[in-house]
Amino acid sequence: xxxxxxxxxxxxxxxxxxxxxxxxxxxxxxxxxxxxxxxxxxxxxxxxxxxxxxxxxxxxxxxxxxxxxxxxxxxxxxxxxxxxxxxxxxxxxxxxxxxxxxxxxxxxxxxxxxxxxxxxxxxxxxxxxxxxxxxxxxxxxxxxxxxxxxxxxxxxxxxxxxxxxxxxxxxxxxxxxxxxxxxxxxxxxxxxxxxxxxxxxxxxxxxxxxxxxxxxxxxxxxxxxxxxxxxxxxxxxxxxxxxxxxxxxxxxxxxxxxxxxxxxxxxxxx
Amino acid sequence: xxxxxxxxxxxxxxxxxxxxxxxxxxxxxxxxxxxxxxxxxxxxxxxxxxxxxxxxxxxxxxxxxxxxxxxxxxxxxxxxxxxxxxxxxxxxxxxxxxxxxxxxxxxxxxxxxxxxxxxxxxxxxxxxxxxxxxxxxxxxxxxxxxxxxxxxxxxxxxxxxxxxxxxxxxxxxxxxxxxxxxxxxxxxxxxxxxxxxxxxxxxxxxxxxxxxxxxxxxxxxxxxxxxxxxxxxxxxxxxxxxxxxxxxxxxxxxxxxxxxxxxxxxxxxxxxxxxxxxxxxxxxxxxxxxxxxxxxxxxxxxxxxxxxxxxxxxxxxxxxxxxxxxxxxxxxxxxxxxxxxxxxxx
Numbered sequence: 001x002x003x004x005x006x007x008x009x010x011x012x013x014x015x016x017x018x019x020x021x022x023x024x025x026x027x028x029x030x031x032x033x034x035x036x037x038x039x040x041x042x043x044x045x046x047x048x049x050x051x052x053x054x055x056x057x058x059x060x061x062x063x064x065x066x067x068x069x070x071x072x073x074x075x076x077x078x079x080x081x082x083x084x085x086x087x088x089x090x091x092x093x094x095x096x097x098x099x100x101x102x103x104x105x106x107x108x109x110x111x112x113x114x115x116x117x118x119x120x121x122x123x124x125x126x127x128x129x130x131x132x133x134x135x136x137x138x139x140x141x142x143x144x145x146x147x148x149x150x151x152x153x154x155x156x157x158x159x160x161x162x163x164x165x166x167x168x169x170x171x172x173x174x175x176x177x178x179x180x181x182x183x184x185x186x187x188x189x190x191x192x193x194x195x196x197x198x199x200x201x202x203x204x205x206x207x208x209x210x211x212x213x214x215x216x217x218x219x220x221x222x223x224x225x226x227x228x229x230x231x232x233x234x235x236x237x238x239x240x241x242x243x244x245x246x247x248x249x250x251x252x253x254x255x256x257x258x259x260x261x262x263x264x265x266x267x268x269x270x
Numbered sequence: 271x272x273x274x275x276x277x278x279x280x281x282x283x284x285x286x287x288x289x290x291x292x293x294x295x296x297x298x299x300x301x302x303x304x305x306x307x308x309x310x311x312x313x314x315x316x317x318x319x320x321x322x323x324x325x326x327x328x329x330x331x332x333x334x335x336x337x338x339x340x341x342x343x344x345x346x347x348x349x350x351x352x353x354x355x356x357x358x359x360x361x362x363x364x365x366x367x368x369x370x371x372x373x374x375x376x377x378x379x380x381x382x383x384x385x386x387x388x389x390x391x392x393x394x395x396x397x398x399x400x401x402x403x404x405x406x407x408x409x410x411x412x413x414x415x416x417x418x419x420x421x422x423x424x425x426x427x428x429x430x431x432x433x434x435x436x437x438x439x440x441x442x443x444x445x446x447x448x449x450x451x452x453x454x455x456x457x458x459x460x461x462x463x464x465x466x467x468x469x470x471x472x473x474x475x476x477x478x479x480x481x482x483x484x485x486x487x488x489x490x491x492x493x494x495x496x497x498x499x500x501x502x503x504x505x506x507x508x509x510x511x512x513x514x515x516x517x518x519x520x521x522x523x524x525x526x527x528x529x530x531x532x533x534x535x536x537x538x539x540x541x542x543x544x545x546x547x548x549x550x551x552x553x554x555x556x557x558x559x560x561x562x563x564x565x566x567x568x569x570x571x572x573x574x575x576x577x578x579x580x581x582x583x584x585x586x587x588x589x590x591x592x593x594x595x596x597x598x599x600x601x602x603x604x605x606x607x608x609x610x611x612x613x614x615x616x
């Protein structure tokens with residue numbers, strides 16, 4: 001099948017999800033309200049907590065951030081991370097997995113197609129956080145293309161994690177809390193809401209194994225300080241290694257899970 | 271050389287699962303220490319051949335292995351042993367080519383978006399199955415018309431009746447120009463009118479007009495008898511018999527059902543009839559008014575058996591009102607073939 005054909009399929013996924021989503025009449029209004037409230041909540045939280053812990057203040061000052069910019073960028077980036085963790089688990093479920101696997105659709109097309117709408121929604125959140133920061137709290141962000149490869153590597157790593165979750169879900173027929181826990185623990189240890197230096201040393205070391213640590217720190221460097229790829233590449237390489245590792249393990253686990261379910265004959269069971 | 275669209279070669283599936291054993295200490299049960307392995311042979315060395323343009327029915331009761339067969343053929347379940355060729359491609363080695371050759375009906379509600387209309391669902395699925403845009407819209411309209419679904423096409427899927435869902439599932443299976451259609455119980459749970467419509471559609475449109483090869487599973491004898499060119503009776507994972515519906519019925523042609531309407535027979539006539547050589551079974555029923563009685567008996571089509579029953583009835587003081595004989599049905603054949611020895615494969 002041609003690349004154009006695959007793009008066409010992805011467009012159909014988008015159309016399907018948009019139609020599906022708009023069929024929930026109150027959904028659009030509530031989602032917009034949610035975005036605005038979330039942006040302001042974290043904005044005010046940033047202002048309120050900014051004067052708090054001394055160690056955080058010192059760390060942030062040394063980095064050239066305020067707590068407000070720190071948390072708004074963190075939350076904006078996390079909307080992509082969260083979507084990536086949920087992507088595969090949400091799009092492959094016992095109700096549709098057999099129909100997908102019996103069709104000639106390629107797995108990457110399916111994954112991209114069925115999660116694209118979610119990423120568009122993440123982008124709306126991302127834009128809302130930055131817009132509220134810029135327009136209301138008068139923060140100036142740097143529109144820096146270097147954030148794109150950082151996000152791409154982070155998304156790949158989290159999709160790897162999502163594939164592990166999907167494999168467990170296919171085999172156990174239950175929603176998988178392990179991946180969700182990993183995301184939550186990752187956020188706890190990787191500096192989403194506070195700087196890592198206030199955590200116990202062992203957790204600080206552990207944070208280096210979470211992709212979120214690199215994605216968040218590099219995104220802040222690019223969006224707040226305007227750092228270029230030339231400046232961030234040593235840390236970016238580390239993120240790439242983690243991303244390749246996570247994605248590879250995720251893909252392998254997912255293939256293993258599918259093969260095992262086919263052997264057990266339990267693909268469509270729920 | 272015969273062009274087979276589906277050919278299974280010793281196709282076998284054994285499911286192994288663990289179940290909790292009875293009794294045992296609480297701690298052992300908690301730690302799953304008394305789990306036992308359960309082995310179920312779902313499909314047992316099956317060899318069938320489905321020719322091009324043939325409507326082949328896999329007939330069997332629930333749990334006979336029909337769905338497992340279909341799922342192995344569409345690569346959703348790996349065989350334990352043996353293999354199958356679908357449109358010439360090996361299900362073990364050429365999964366993608368197999369999937370490009372087939373179209374399936376696996377369940378009435380699988381693969382559809384509940385909040386999208388029937389038409390929207392079909393458009394989406396057409397794109398997923400590589401149906402060119404220039405063809406998709408036209409084909410969708412044709413299918414909706416053929417299945418008499420035009421009025422409901424723009425209604426959301428969740429509001430469809432079971433029959434409409436089944437029709438849409440069939441439309442989905444017919445969207446791609448697949449060489450082989452694998453239909454798992456396409457009329458299960460439907461009322462007789464819709465079942466008849468769907469059967470007619472499969473037989474006349476899909477097979478006879480479009481020349482598609484169809485392998486369908488069913489546990490409805492009538493369905494298999496009415497539309498299938500060839501039937502395989504599957505029982506406990508094994509093929510009990512393969513042939514045209516007439517050939518299968520001929521396998522039990524020696525079994526004839528005879529119904530005698532009589533008057534004045536003693537109530538022990540049944541036992542007396544059963545004593546005649548060549549009688550398989552006999553039942554006796556007394557109808558309330560007019561002293562009418564019915565003797566229903568299954569006999570082996572041996573010379574003189576019916577004559578002896580008549581003589582016995584008259585001798586016992588009975589007066590024969592009418593005699594009716596029935597040729598064996600597919601159901602008779604099915605019961606006999608699955609209760610007696612497994613004849614083997616083709």
